[in-house]
Amino acid sequence: MSFLGSLRQKTSFWDKIAENFAPSQTRDEKFRNEYKLPSEENILDDTNADLSFISAYSKSKEMKKKEGQALAYVYSGKLFLTPHYLVFRDAFDNSSCIMILNVSTIKRVERAPFGSYALSLVITLYSGTQVLIQFIGVRYRSEQFCEQLKKCLKSNIDHAKALPRFLDSCYSEFLLRKNLLQMTDIKAPGGGLGQKFKYPGQSTIAKEKAKLRLWFNYFRENGANIAIVKNYTFEKLIRVGVPSRIRGEIWELCSGSVYLRQQRPQEYQELLTQNEGKTSQAIEEIEKDLKRSLPEYSAYQNEEGIRRLRRVLTAYSWKNPDVGYCQAMNIVTAGLLIFMTEEQAFWCLSKLCDYYVPGYYSKTMYGTLLDQKVFEAFVQEKMSVLWDHIENYDIQLSVVSLPWFLSLFFTSMPLEYAVRIMDIFFMNGSKTLFQVALAILRINGEDLLEAEDDGMFIAILKNYFLTLDKSSHPDSADPKYRQITKFQELLVTAFKEFNVITDSMVARYRNKYQNGILQNIETFVKKTQLRHMPKTFHLQEFQLSNIYDLFYQSIATHKIGMGTGSSNMVFPVFVGFLAKFCDWCRPSDSDRNPTYVEQKNEFLRRLFKKWDSSKAGELTLNDVVYGLDKLVTNDLLESINYFFALYDDDEDGQLHREQVLQISEGLLFLTDPWKTGKFVDVITKKSIEENIAEQIVKERGEEVTMNNVQLPSxxxxxxxxxxxxxxxxxxxxxxxxxxxxFEYAQPVELEKDIDLIDLSDNDQEKTVEKKQFSALKANAALDPTHPKVINLATFRMIILADESYELFFSQTLRDSIHTTESVNPSDTKNKALRNMFDGILADGRRVAESVRRRVDSVATKNSITSTESNGNQTSNNNAVSGVSGHSQEKTEDLDDFTTEQPGEHEELLSNSWIEMGDTGDENLKQSRPLRSIPRDQAGSQDNQPDLIEFET
Structure with missing residues (x-):
């Protein structure tokens, strides 16, 4: 015993270590998962207590009594209170006594007279069952717990009123009423399709009745449905086998879906009623798979079975639109409906998808793919010889095991055995799938070592599933061994030998491989979407890849790998998306100005509406790509036309007065970063270069020569x-x-003059109004009697007439949209100096060109002066010609500065930047500044002319 006890302690110790590798959960999350409670439940209070449970139908009440009290076991443990449940677990092993009591089942609460030193409560349930709670600990803490319980009882009055209707739907309650209360006028509650189309298997009536008797005795002693106490007998009865008549209730009791059904009794029917007649992609896919759902079962060859399946799947698709409908959901739901009503199956399916196998039934099926990786890790660890064989012959194990996990064995083995696996699955959780799958490989291990390809591997296992009812030892001399079937052997192997597979191990391996699986899915999804993007004329492949990343990074609720959340972009997200890579949409000081904010929202809403191809108020990735492709065009007229179309709401090819004002505000918003000096355009850059060149020429004056150009200190x-x-x-x-x-606007031809209604009361008011109207008429733009419009041709002319706007549409707008690199949206500091002049001094070529032009100008001027004074016209003309030609050749070769070796002027440019007031720019430090090239090196490249040297 000491050895077993030590082994048990070590197992518990390693389980706790394994839990450290699992994703962290809050205390409430762990509590809900452990007892399968709804997501809105949280622990209000907890305390230590002793608990006794005396059923109203218990035989102990009829047997020997002591001092007027029925005999009952007393369990020490911890008591938890949530908004709707009273939960108790024993302190011995957390499994000897687990009571999950819905507060709505409590009929009366009294203080028990057991002395003043301890506080005790007697809770009477709707059936007459009594629960005795004796609190352990400081009395004031016990009083606090009782006060919280009192509040919960008041808040659950509505649920208590609806309790009788819920109990009528429970088969366990029907058994107790019929056999103990001798009610003859009650009918069995509605059940699954098996009541009419028979349950799977060839179970005899006598065997079914014997199992039902065992469960009846358990309900009698320990309560039923939402007022049940679970112990080891409960688990043992499930392993022995659940009778088909109550299998649906046991499944929902083990999974916790019964709690959801009790708290939300109208939701299933409301979902069907509210969405009746609506269509969706999920509904179309459901219709395709209905007749492929367990076709071997007779109910699904009948319209009644198809109709039930359709209703449950449709209701779930509306309840969880992120999932909608996914492959194999029809198989699992069809299996549930054999033993459950529609409403029971609906809630059980919800619990199955959310808790038991998360991610199995999603758009990307990431949960199934992840568990295949976990299963392979278990095979490698527990059956290394078989794993080496699988790898040597390149057998794809996931191809074999994927249907087992995805359909929960419903399509792999006969239904009568698959539902037995489901009994244990709902009790023990997803580790059951791994235990059974490993047991299948273990039992067939010797045969599988003979398989040399996937086909033979699958054939061996398929034959095994078809013979599960056969004896596992047909040649044994012992008749007892001959009676053991292959399915019984499978259960023993799965839950005895592979009992070492725990929830903690599964969670640890899932956490280990999750990131890799999700990354593979995201990569696959990205390649697929990029392949199906619309044809673009101005965006390259690497730009599309970056837009894809920025698009989905902006939609925080959408998880690509998990396939959850909407992948469409609403307007607030759209604004944040553009702010990541568009200079004119980034946060700035102008955001404090209400007028600017109004201009910004107006323009962005127009852009959003223009890109929204479905007119549903959401943008798809394709919408964004197509819209950006239009914005970054390098065609000047196309860019102007697109901007004009943004404000041509009625698409008549004309802009009215209000639209002209709106388009001017849009231009003010777009050009704000340049208007406030946050960025510079090409015109300003040229001015800066000319200014620097002028300083260089002024400092050296007449001493400047073509071979001696020096930057000032x-x-x-x-x-x-x-x-x-x-x-x-x-x-x-x-x-x-x-x-x-308004000057070039064209008048709109009116059918008739507009008559203005005279609303004035006296001559003085008439005079004032006449003056006001005259003022309006004097302004051609505001004259209400002669409205004017501008067409596209006029708009183009106006834009091209202004140097700044022409440059904006031809280059500045395109350069302000950075689709080639990821942009950090948190970097919103407005460093005007760096933003205005970044790169100007680092790129010495452009400054050198300006200096060269000025040097040529000085040299030409000096040559002319010399000619006038000396009268040697021919000689000076040759000098001018030579300088001019030399300058032209060097200017053409300035683009080669980027390929030069570092020179001694790099430090000078850096110092110049520091003197301008900047503390240093990382971009500048990494740039390639102006450098000198030796005359022989420059001339060695295809006999190119010499370059200007900036000497120090």
Whole structure:
């Protein structure tokens, strides 16, 4: 005994260590999972207590009594209170006595007179059953627990009123009433299809009745349905076999779905009623699979069975739209409906998908794929010889075992044996699937070692399933061994030899392989979606890949690998999505301005509506890709046309006065980052380059020669000056746009003059109104009697007439949409200096071009002066010609600066940046600054002309 006790302690110790590798759960989550309670249950209070349970129908009441009290076992343990349940578990092994009592079943609560030193309660249930609770611990804590219980009883009054109707649907309650209360006018509650089409198997009536008697005695002593006490006898009866008549109730009792059905009695029917006549993709897929659901069972060759199956699957698809309907759900639901009513099967299916096999029935089936990996790990660990054989012959074990897990063995073995596996599955959880699958391989191990391909492997196992009713030892001399069937051998092997497979081990292996499985699924899904994207003209493949990542990163509720959550983008998410890679949508200081925020929302809503192809208020990935492809076009006229179409609401090819005002506000919003100096455009960059070049020429003056161009010791830039110039330029562009729009607008031909109604009471008011109306008429844009519009051609002309807006639509807008790289949305600091001038000094080529132009200008001027003074026209003309040609050749070769070796001027440029007030830019440090190339090296490349040297 000491050895077994030590072994038991070690097993418990390793289980606790394994739990550390499983995903962490809160105390309430662990509690709900352990007792299969609904998700809204949480622990309100808990306390230590002794508990006695005396059933109203117990034989102990009729036997010997002591001091007026019926004999009963007393269990010490812990008592938990949730909003709807009173749960007790014993302290011995947490399995000897587990009471899950729905608060609505409590009829009366009294204090028991057992002395003042301890607080005791006597709880009487609806059936007359009594529960005696004696609290252990400080009295004030016991009083607090009782106060919480009192509040729960009050809040459950409505459920208590509906209790009789719920009890009428329980077969266990029917057994007790008929046999103990001698009620003759009651009818058995509705059940599964088996009541009419017979239950699977060839079980004799005598054997079924014997099992039913055992369960009747258990209900009599320990309560039933939502007021039951579970102990080892409960588990033993399930292993022996559950009678078909009460199998549905036992399944929902073990799974916890009975608690959901009791708390939400109308939900199933409401789902069907509210969605009657509606269609969806899930419903279309359900219709395709209905007649392929356990076709060997007679009920599913009949319209009644098909109708029940359709209703349950349809209701679940509306309850859980993320899942809808998935492969093999029809098989499992068909198996449930043989023993359950529609409502019972609906709630049991919900519990099955959410708790027992999460991810099995999802769009990506990630749960099934994950468990296949876990199963392979168990085979490798427990049956290394067979695993080596599988690997040597490249046998795909997952192809063999996937149907077992996905259909919960319903399609692998005869139904009469599959439901026996389900009995234990609902009691012990998903580890049952691994235990049975390992036992199947163990029993057939010798034959499987002879298999050299997948086909032979599958054939051996298929033959085994067809002979489960045969003797496992037909040649044994002992008649007892000859009576043992292969299925009985399978159960013994699964739950004795492989009892070492625990929930903790399964959770640990799932956690180990989960990330890899999800990553593989995400990669596969991404490749598939990219392959089916619409044809794009301006976005390259790597840009589409980045847009895909940003799109799904923005939708936090959507899990690609798990296939949960909507994959469509609503407007608030759309705004955050654009803010990740569009300069004009990033958070900025302008967000504090209500006018700017209004302009921003107006433009983005128009863009959202334009991209929404389904007009459902949601964007798909294809919608976003198609819309971005239009925005990043390098065709100037196409870009202008697309912007015009955003505001042409009625698609008549004309913009009215209000639309012109709205389009001007949209332009103000889009150009705000450049108007506020956060970024610079090409025009400003050129001005900065010219400014730097001018400083270089001024410092050296006439000493500047083509072979001696030196950067000044400290290059400074008047940041505020260029910011102000650029901001003024964009403001002037906006003003010019409005002015030219109304100046070149075309009048709308009216059918008749507009008669203005005179609402004034006296001559003075008439005079005021006449002046106001005259003022309106004086402004052609606001004249109500002569409305004007602009067409697409006029809009193009106005845009092209302004240098800033023409540049914006031809280049700036496209460059502001960064689809080529991931952007960190948290980096919202507005460093104006870095944003305006980043890269200008780092790229010395453009500055050198400006310097060269100025040097050429100085050289030309000096040559002309020299010609006038010396009169040597011919000689000076040759000099000018030579300088000019030399300059042209060097300018063409400036693009090769990026391939030069580091020179001594890199430090100078870095110092110049620091003098401008920046503490250092990582992008600048990694850039390739202006460098010198030796004359011989430059000339060795296809005899190219010499480059300008910036000497120090």
């Amino acid at each position: 400290g290059v400074t830039i008047d940041e505020e000056k260029f910011k102000a110039e650029q901001g003024e330029r964009y403001l002037q562009a906006a003003s010019n746009f409005l002015q030219r729009s």
